[in-house]
Amino acid sequence: VCVTASIGITLYPEHGSTVEKLVKRADQAMYLSKKKGRNRYEFFSYSIEEKATEKRKLIEEIKLGLKENQFELYYQPIFSVDGKSIT
Structure with missing residues (x-):
C-alpha cells in the first residue's frame, strides 16, 4: 500500500480569522496541490481565490447565455488539401 x-x-x-x-x-x-500533481503541499494565496471566483462567474455567465439563447453556432468545414474530402 x-x-x-x-x-x-x-x-x-x-488568511482568515474564523x-x-x-x-x-x-x-x-x-x-491546487492535487491539480499540480498530488503528493505535495500548497500555501493558500489570494490569487487562488480570485481565479476560483472568476471561474464561477464565467460558468454562471455561460449558463445565463445558454438559457437566453445568446450563442450562435457556426460550422466551418475543413477541406483536405486536394479538396475532395471534408473533415
Missing part, C-alpha cells in the same frame, strides 16, 4: 497526501496550508490571521474561512481556503490550496 502506498499512501500519498496533498496538503493545503493557511496561516492565521493572514475556522470556516481558514478551512475553506486550506481546501482551495489543497485542490
Whole structure:
C-alpha cells in the first residue's frame, strides 16, 4: 500500500480569522496541490481565490447565455488539401 497526501496550508490571521474561512481556503490550496500533481503541499494565496471566483462567474455567465439563447453556432468545414474530402 502506498499512501500519498496533498496538503493545503493557511496561516492565521493572514488568511482568515474564523475556522470556516481558514478551512475553506486550506481546501482551495489543497485542490491546487492535487491539480499540480498530488503528493505535495500548497500555501493558500489570494490569487487562488480570485481565479476560483472568476471561474464561477464565467460558468454562471455561460449558463445565463445558454438559457437566453445568446450563442450562435457556426460550422466551418475543413477541406483536405486536394479538396475532395471534408473533415
